[in-house]
Amino acid sequence: MELVWLEDFLEIVAARNFSTAAAARNISQSAFSRRIKSLETWVGADLIDRSTYPVRLTAAGEMFLPRAQELARDIYRLRTDCRNLGGTTQAPLNFAALHTLAIYFFPEWFGSLGTPAQAQRSSMHAGDFLECIEQLSLGKSDFALVYDHPQGLPVLEAGPFESQKVGTDRLIPVSGTDAAGQPLYPMDRPDSDTPIPYLAYTWNDGYLGKLIGLILSRRKKPLNLTTVYQSSMAEGLKQMAVAGHGIAWVPRICVQGELERGALVQIGDPAMALDIEIRLFRRSGYRGREGEEVWARLADANAGPPPVTDSSSPLPRPALPSVAGSR
């Protein structure tokens, strides 16, 4: 029996569909099907009822689920506890981060920490907001790097986590541009009866979506938006905006280059943008040695490391950490 089978099972319970769960697990549907079959063979009972769509749990599966969740949690906690007791070089720092922050913020930020060489072994799990929460709460990651705002949903604040601010960013609306460099979709248009195509965040990146709701609530006259595309990743929305498919709110950090090149332009007045924080979360009671060093260094810096800078800035760059999940 393998831990990945348990995780596969937990994924299909959430997805209720082999193909979707397989995609989430980054393997083919056929491999996923076989893994679930292997788990069921080992257990000696069917756990998934495939005679319905979406699939559902059998009675044995209903019993299996909570205990599998507990087992997975216990396994990772045991690992974390042993890792904390073990040698210093053995324990990499595991991060989970929003895709955007993993790509545009983490490398420079991590390098700027100046942590001892041996602590620089680390891994990154890039995912959406819910995945970051899961990574942290399951003990799969030591830290989660996410956007935050005082008026956002206090999802992590409400849990057994603590955080420090490590940077700032700005959520801005952008549009693709025409040949003259003008926005394809100005926010305030004369013919406001025509809806603006809107590139929205999906429900599982509920965080930025909520903040955009805050922004939109500032307007006296509501925007006429129609959602034409959804993604949990800002990078995906950015690419769609560059391609001219609509407008999107994205963190400035990931469109810095496009803004400079004129591929995208910020639209709307300053009230349509929102300053947001980049915060590093960890579980309360965390006891990892190197992680503690990182945390203490941040506390000493108080205001965190240098602010977000242009990516062409000649800062010394450490080797990128290995990305978890690559095969």
Next chain:
Amino acid sequence: MELVWLEDFLEIVAARNFSTAAAARNISQSAFSRRIKSLETWVGADLIDRSTYPVRLTAAGEMFLPRAQELARDIYRLRTDCRNLGGTTQAPLNFAALHTLAIYFFPEWFGSLGTPAQAQRSSMHAGDFLECIEQLSLGKSDFALVYDHPQGLPVLEAGPFESQKVGTDRLIPVSGTDAAGQPLYPMDRPDSDTPIPYLAYTWNDGYLGKLIGLILSRRKKPLNLTTVYQSSMAEGLKQMAVAGHGIAWVPRICVQGELERGALVQIGDPAMALDIEIRLFRRSGYRGREGEEVWARLADANAGPPPVTDSSSPLPRPALPSVAGSR
């Protein structure tokens, strides 16, 4: 992370030596070494301190051990519970049995039960006495088939188990024979100053060893035995006896053929033999459906199935169950 790694770890804790643990796990020392390494890599800490001989646990290993034992137990119990809830044909009956009983007793006995066809999917883990206990208590096997005697160590009786007698056997001393069919090592010899080479059970098959102690205590004049070979398996001792290396006490069931062919002969007077029971154990509170059918059927039969018979008896034979652990 794989369950077999946990089991490997538990084995090396017991063995305190890679080579011995590997042998117990039926893999090569090099493969075993890599598995332990894989476990340690996954955990992110060394669990075994190899700088001493025998190896010992690191601090992380000390933490890991009890929780790994608990995890393994929980995993198997979850599996058993789900299996019991699941479909009938999905749940094979898992047996653990002493090697001798697995080979010579189980096939006919199991066939004589006359259980419904769909319940005849089963697996067998053949092992020594301690392995049978472990299989049962960890929930890896539903039943354990072992020898028992009222004056033997009540190891299983003292635990959370219940049992039924399913057969009888006799523990007899045997010797190889010379060309004239006479024993190579008669038990009572004129020149009793010469020690008789003795083929003994190892400590981990402590059960038969204890019973032999009972037998030997009956003698007014102690036997002059010198241990020349040890094994936990009666079959191994038998082969050594046939080869003329000494005498051994073995269950009659496994030497029936050799006695008939004259390859072995029973030595000593009847006081040197001991009637023993074959009992089927299961955990108290067992709830498996097919297993319950087997159990109830035995209870009805009260005195159990037909006694041990000659292996040439033309009883109908069911297909042998798959032997666990073969690669």
Next chain:
DNA sequence: CTGCCGTTATGCATAGTTTGCATAGCGATT
């Protein structure tokens, strides 16, 4: 009833992992 769609399961070839053999590396002992 038939055809289409979207799902899961499986044959097959390939990629990747695990294994055992042989032996290197290591520390203790003589």
Next chain:
DNA sequence: AATCGCTATGCAAACTATGCATAACGGCAG
């Protein structure tokens, strides 16, 4: 320094897992 008994590792072979292609299946629309 040589030998012994242990664990770790290079390498080739054996085995397992995977993805592609597609079979099998059930639901739905015409």
